Amino acid sequence: MNKIAFIGAGRMASAIVNGLLASGARTASQIACLGGDDNTAANLASRTGITAAPGLAALLDGADTIVLACKPQQLASLDPRLADLAAGKLVLSILAGKRLDRLAQTFPRARNIVRAMPNTPGQIGAGITAWAARAPLSDADRAIIDAVLGALGRVVTVGEPQLDAVTALSGSGPGYIFEFAAALRDAGEAAGLPRETARQLAVETLLGSARLLAASESEAEALRDQVTSPNGTTYAGLQRMGSGNFRRLIKETVLAAKHRSEELSKD
Numbered sequence: 001m002n003k004i005a006f007i008g009a010g011r012m013a014s015a016i017v018n019g020l021l022a023s024g025a026r027t028a029s030q031i032a033c034l035g036g037d038d039n040t041a042a043n044l045a046s047r048t049g050i051t052a053a054p055g056l057a058a059l060l061d062g063a064d065t066i067v068l069a070c071k072p073q074q075l076a077s078l079d080p081r082l083a084d085l086a087a088g089k090l091v092l093s094i095l096a097g098k099r100l101d102r103l104a105q106t107f108p109r110a111r112n113i114v115r116a117m118p119n120t121p122g123q124i125g126a127g128i129t130a131w132a133a134r135a136p137l138s139d140a141d142r143a144i145i146d147a148v149l150g151a152l153g154r155v156v157t158v159g160e161p162q163l164d165a166v167t168a169l170s171g172s173g174p175g176y177i178f179e180f181a182a183a184l185r186d187a188g189e190a191a192g193l194p195r196e197t198a199r200q201l202a203v204e205t206l207l208g209s210a211r212l213l214a215a216s217e218s219e220a221e222a223l224r225d226q227v228t229s230p231n232g233t234t235y236a237g238l239q240r241m242g243s244g245n246f247r248r249l250i251k252e253t254v255l256a257a258k259h260r261s262e263e264l265s266k267d
């Protein structure tokens, strides 16, 4: 079966490797990785049994697919020999902001390039990833992309112009949700609960609400309204959220992240 080479061995690469091994899509002997100037590749290899390659040539020797998982700012300083070493291979980039045209400068002889945006819930198979390809994918390459990204959870296709917005919503989104969870926990504590009780109530409320929303055919607003008794407690809380312009804050949050993704495309 096709071997997969990871350039970058950090959080997201680890999540994909763990998912590939857990799903049985690849064995450890079919995966290799290379990190930068740190011990992430050695750590990933010792945790999972995959190979930590001593260099780029060894990494790509016999590999069919390259998963690019370093930081976007590191793309420009990658070894220029990649252009030849990646000839004929399928490249899957998860770099925020880096567009297919830019990736094609680093991988001019790749057989195809896919730009994807996963998210950290992929660490437990609960992620969602959106992707776009430079050229239509062959059936065989589609199967590889489905196996690699499917190892993280759900997968959707989008047009490449939408990927900056995807990055701002679902790529960065877990960061907003964790911040909200922390705020909810702290607010519960401020309201008089022990911290650990507040934490558990916040986590279970987020989890249960997300599951109910996913299982429901109703919009979020309809489920919100089911919670909200006339002039009751939720109404009082939502009035305060509205006066603080919560929706505008969230919109500006996502637009700021999208703007940063667009900026990253220009580095």
Ligand SMILES: NC(=O)C1=CN([C@@H]2O[C@H](COP(=O)(O)OP(=O)(O)OC[C@H]3O[C@@H](n4cnc5c(N)ncnc54)[C@H](O)[C@@H]3O)[C@@H](O)[C@H]2O)C=CC1
Residues within 6 Å of the ligand: 007, 008, 009, 010, 011, 012, 013, 034, 035, 036, 037, 038, 040, 041, 069, 070, 071, 072, 074, 077, 078, 094, 095, 096, 117, 118, 119, 120, 171
């Ligand atoms: N963390 C997140 O929530 C998400 C991150 N991403 C994207 O995934 C990519 C990786 O992010 P993380 O895993 O969070 O970062 P990380 O900091 O955990 O890992 C970065 C990896 O790149 C390696 N590296 C650095 N320079 C290198 C070089 N010259 N050659 C090979 N490897 C090199 C590092 O050694 C490390 O293994 C980024 O491009 C990010 O935009 C995408 C979706 C979500």
Ligand SMILES: O=C(O)[C@@H]1CCC=N1
Residues within 6 Å of the ligand: 096, 167, 171, 172
């Ligand atoms: O913050 C970042 O740049 C990356 C991309 C999406 C989530 N984390």
